Amino acid sequence: MGLSISNGVKNFQTIVIAVFAVFAVIGVIFFATQKPNSGIITAEISLWGTMDKNTFNQISNEIGSSDLTPFKINYKQIDKENFDSQLIEAIASGVGPDAIILSQDKILKYENKIFSIPFSSFSERNFKDSFVEGAEIFLNNEGVIAFPITIDPLVMYWNRDMLSNAGIVKPPVYWDEIYSMVKKITLKDNAQNLQRETIAFGEFSNVNNAKEIISALIMQAGNLVTTRNINNKVQSALDEKTGNVVPATESAIRFYTEFSNPSKEMYTWNRSISNSSKEFLAGNLAFYFGFSSELNVLRQKNPNLNFDVAKLPQIRNSKINKTFANMNAIAALKSSANVTSVINVAGYLIGDDASLLFSKYFNLPPVKRTLLAEKQVDAYRGVFYDSAIIGKAWLDPSSTETNTIFKDMIENVTSSRFRVSDSIKRASMEIQNLTSKISGEPISR
Structure with missing residues (x-):
């Protein structure tokens, strides 16, 4: 079956004409005048990323097998740990x-x-009509920073046997349903040591995806972690008051930390337990919050585990449905002398068929609105598609440093070093300092 790339190409040809004038027009004409199967490469770019090289090249080759796609991508995979240092050094050199x-x-x-x-050149309306709402993180006040190609939403994996044995018919749709489930599922010995857990909330170091889970709770409660103001500057929003009786972030943090408090009825997790992923795979944890991309890993590590997947629970009666999502996008670098070709190639990478290939090979939902509207027969993919629609993220000034900030925010509460409100204020100030550092603004003390 032939690949349909006309929409992506039209949009990006418009960009090329507007931004690069005569040179880009010549390039577009050159594309248009090539005969099928001519074998002539009219756009060649170098692209760096952390995606698996073999998988990316497979996708690129399938897109490039069309008679209408005479381009070449020289893709280089770099380990996440080394990506920043290698890229910055390469640009400087x-x-x-x-x-x-x-x-x-x-x-x-x-x-x-x-x-x-x-x-x-590429309107905000066009972007919003093409991609899921969460992808708007790749926009600033002036234009499009990058064009999304994948989205990986946070979902809830649940142990079917544990829920059945506890007489629970279905997984929770709302967070308040967790309370009654804790009483039915959690098992303690005579010394009140946990033998079986319901939910891995309340700690940080032994909870996979803790920062993303907490972020989702904060967004569901009505706050953001960071926002971009009218001057295009990013600032912390963690401690913003939303008009609620209990501030949104405070409500989220109180809920999250309740489950590790031994004096509470819903106590079901502590820092002495092994990693949440390991506990789930061992059949000791009822609910595990992971990304859609983790499905195959969970299957491979324990083929005998009887589990299913559901959307992240939401706040009852809330008008806001959200989960966290990781996203990837293609971005042209200012330092490149080949930006015209990058934009042309990107046009193919955001086409519907390319989006389906990224979805297929990375086992992720597509990032395009039109594709997410299609009914899914596979039960897992249906949940992933629905979750992608409500997936959001926030502008993170430094993922490593904010991970530490979130960890301290939680542990300051669980250890009673700070009140919840004070711990949030402290975290908010630290995030603000990180964003100020990036923009060159004064640092708060």
């Missing part, structure tokens, strides 16, 4: 790539090195 695959937690780090597309 003048040997950097033309483009990078940008995760949403790297936007602030590289925004000043990225060639953004103004809304006059």
Whole structure:
């Protein structure tokens, strides 16, 4: 079956014409005048990222097998731990790539090195109509920072046997349902040591995806962690008051930390327990909060585990349905002398068929609205698709440092070093200092 790339190409040809004038027009004409199967490469770019090289090249080759896609991508996979240092060094030495695959937690780090597309060339309306709402994190007040190619939402994996044995018919849709389930599922010995856990909430170090889980709770409660103001500056919003009786972030943190408090009825987790993923795979934990991309890993590590997947529970009667989502996008670098080709190639990578290939090979839902509207027969994919629609993230000034900030925020509460409100204020100030550091503004003391 042939690949349909016309919509993506049209949009990006518009960009090319608007931004690069005569040179880009010549390039577009050159694309249009090539005969099928001519074998002539009219756009060649170097692209760096952390995605698996074999998988990415498979997708690129399948897109490029069309008679209408005479391009070549020289993709280089770099380990996550080394990506930043290698890229910054390469750019400084003048040997950097033309483009990078940008995760949403790297936007602030590289925004000043990225060639953004103004809304006059690719409208905000066009972007919003094409991609899920969460992908709007790749927009700033002036234009498009990068074009999304994948989304990986946070979901809830649950142990079917544990719920059945406890007489629970279905997994929770709302967070308040967890309370009654804790009483039925959690098992303690005579010394009140936990033998079986319901939910891995309340700690940080032994909870997989803890920062993302907490972020989802904060967003559901009505707050953001960071926001971009009218001057295009990013600032902390963690401690913002939303008009609720209990501030949104405070409500989220109180809920999360309740489950590790031995004096509470819902006590079901503590820091002496092994990692939440291991506990779930061992059949000792009823609910595990992980990303859609973890499905195959869970299956491979314990093929005998009887588990299913559901959307992240929400707040009852809330008008806001959200989960956290990781996203990747393709971004052109200012340092490249080949930006025209990057934009042309990106046009193919965001086409519907390319989006389906990314979805297929990375076992992720597509990032395009039109594709997410399609009914899914596979039970897992149906949940992933629905979760992608409500998936959101926040502008992270430094994923490593904010991980520490979130860890301290939780442990300051669980150890009673700070009141919840004070711990949040402290975390908010630290995040603000990180964003100020990036923008060159004064640091608060």
